[in-house]
Amino acid sequence: MPSHPLHLPSALGRRALRLGGLGALTLLTRCAPAGEATPDAGRCEPRGCAAQSCGTLDDGCGGVSRCPPCSSTLDGGDDAAPSTTRDAGPDAEGPPRGRVLLYRVDYEDGTSDAHPGASRVELAAGAEAGGTLSVALNPHVDAVNPSRRVGQHSVPAGYRRAELSSQRLPTEGQAYVYKWSTLLSSTFFDAPQRWNTIAQWKTWPCGEYDRGYGDRICGTGGIFNDARARPGSVEFRYRAEPACFDANPTLTLGQWVRFTQEIYWTRAGDGYVRLWQDEQLVYERAGVQTLFDDFDAVDCNLYFAVGVYADSSAGLSVYTDDIEIWSP
Numbered sequence: 001m002p003s004h005p006l007h008l009p010s011a012l013g014r015r016a017l018r019l020g021g022l023g024a025l026t027l028l029t030r031c032a033p034a035g036e037a038t039p040d041a042g043r044c045e046p047r048g049c050a051a052q053s054c055g056t057l058d059d060g061c062g063g064v065s066r067c068p069p070c071s072s073t074l075d076g077g078d079d080a081a082p083s084t085t086r087d088a089g090p091d092a093e094g095p096p097r098g099r100v101l102l103y104r105v106d107y108e109d110g111t112s113d114a115h116p117g118a119s120r121v122e123l124a125a126g127a128e129a130g131g132t133l134s135v136a137l138n139p140h141v142d143a144v145n146p147s148r149r150v151g152q153h154s155v156p157a158g159y160r161r162a163e164l165s166s167q168r169l170p171t172e173g174q175a176y177v178y179k180w181s182t183l184l185s186s187t188f189f190d191a192p193q194r195w196n197t198i199a200q201w202k203t204w205p206c207g208e209y210d211r212g213y214g215d216r217i218c219g220t221g222g223i224f225n226d227a228r229a230r231p232g233s234v235e236f237r238y239r240a241e242p243a244c245f246d247a248n249p250t251l252t253l254g255q256w257v258r259f260t261q262e263i264y265w266t267r268a269g270d271g272y273v274r275l276w277q278d279e280q281l282v283y284e285r286a287g288v289q290t291l292f293d294d295f296d297a298v299d300c301n302l303y304f305a306v307g308v309y310a311d312s313s314a315g316l317s318v319y320t321d322d323i324e325i326w327s328p
Contacts, residue, residue: 099177099326099327100326100327101116101324101325101326101327102116102117102167102169102325102326102327103116103117103118103119103166103167103304103323103324103325104116104117104322104323104324104325105117105119105151105164105322105323106147106149106321106322106323107135107147107149107150107151107321108147108148108149110135110149111135112133112135112151112164114166114167117166117167117325118166118167119164119165119166119167120164120165121133121162121163121164121165122161122162122163122164122165122305122307123161123162123163124159124160124161128158128159128160128161130155130156130158130160131153131154131155131156131160131161131162131308132152132153132154132155132162133151133152133153133154133162133163133164133307134151134152134154135149135150135151135152136149136150136151136152136319137149137150138150138319138321139183139319140183140254140255140256142255142256144181144255144256144257144258144278145181145183145256145258145321145322147321147322150183150319150320150321151164151307151319151320151321152317152318152319153306153307153308153317153318153319153320154308154315154316154317155308155310155312155315155316156315157191157312157313157314157315158311158312159310159311160308160309160310160311160312160316161307161308161309161310162307162308162309162318163200163305163306163307163308163309164305164306164307164320164323165202165303165304165305166303166304166305166323166325167303168301168302168303169301169302169303169325170297170301171265171291171295171297171300171301171302172265172266172267172291172295172297173265173266174264174265174327175262175263175264175265176262176263176265176325176326176327177260177261177262177324177325177326178201178259178260178261178262178263178304178324178325179258179259179260179261179322179323179324179325179326180199180258180259180306180320180321180322180323180324181256181257181258181259181320181321181322181323182198182199182256182257182259182306182318182319182320182321183254183255183256183257183318183319183320184198184229184251184253184254184317184318184319185253185254185316185317185318185319186253186254187253188229188253188316188317188318189229189231189253190314191312191313191314192312192313193310193311193312193313193316194310194311194312195228195310195311196228196229196308196309196310196311196312196316197226197227197228197308197309197310198227198228198229198234198306198307198308198318199226199227199259199304199305199306200224200225200226200227200304200305200309201224201225201226201302201303201304201305202224202302202303202304202305203224203295203299203300203301203302206296206299206300216240216241216292216293216294217239217240217241217292218237218239218240218241218244219237219239219244224239224292224302225237225238225239227259229251230248230251232250232251233248233249233250233251234248234249234250234251234257234259235247235248236248236249236261236275236283238273238285238288238290239292240267240288240289240290240291240292241289241292241293242289243269243271243288243289243290245285245288247273247275247282247283249275249277249282249283250277256319256321257277257278258276258277258278258279258322259275259276259277260275260276260279261273261274261275261276262274263290264290265290265291265302266289266290266291267289267291267292267293267295268289269287269288269289270287271286271287271288271289271290271291272284272285272286272287272288272290273285273288273290304323304325306320306323307320
């Protein structure tokens with residue numbers, strides 16, 4: 001099992017690429033019943049960094065929150081161009097050491113195509129249709145994301161979806177690094193919402209909502225692990241029974257945030273999760289089960305999706321950029 005992460009690159013220093021027309025997007029349709037991401041009852045609510053301004057904080061649920069500015073900063077360095085070559089050593093700038101880039105979308109060519117990898121757009125259909133993914137100019141250029149072009153995921157009021165998904169990857173016994181930037185519009189919470197998700201780690205169709213999972217994942221509904229926007233924070237839900245836990249890094253509307261997550265996927269108790277926000281390690285947990293007991297590698301291998309999936313009384317917009325998956 002991999003024991004530690006090495007050299008996770010900065011989001012700065014991206015190179016401008018040739019801009020082109022919006023390419024064709026592949027549509028994957030899936031409908032799910034309302035309540036897929038409804039709030040959970042009776043779960044431990046971890047303490048976040050609001051309770052402590054600096055240093056290491058016991059979250060009260062068996063995990064650890066690392067609060068800025070005292071937490072360790074990730075090793076810096078400019079992003080390398082998408083590549084499938086391995087890093088030369090621990091001091092080299094570029095990709096995480098010893099890992100291979102499997103998936104990247106940066107929108108700078110005017111499309112949501114992945115290079116490398118395979119991306120697809122997921123939208124609801126029928127009465128739930130109306131979500132869109134378009135390539136737009138960056139609405140808030142800053143140090144976290146100086147890119148010119150980004151993805152804009154927009155949904156009207158109601159039960160809607162506008163997500164961009166990766167290819168499915170072999171999962172059990174693997175440790176992947178997931179990296180992405182996201183920005184939620186300043187009006188994101190102005191109207192009432194029943195629920196939302198802004199990132200998902202999906203096993204569908206092996207465990208679609210209300211079918212296949214039973215009591216083997218925590219909480220209600222869902223397609224396994226996800227990240228849900230809350231006023232002031234993002235709730236990352238890790239849902240393999242019995243190791244149910246959350247991480248809750250902070251969130252500021254209208255500003256870019258860069259997340260990096262490393263997770264070792266296993267049905268044994270030797271899994272781990274590490275989560276960085278804007279190059280600061282904000283949460284880590286080890287010695288946990290990260291896949292449900294009857295995970296089937298044939299049907300259940302995970303794929304990663306970002307964007308917006310919500311049941312809201314008003315339209316919502318979420319921006320994404322520089323979405324990457326690095327191999328074991």
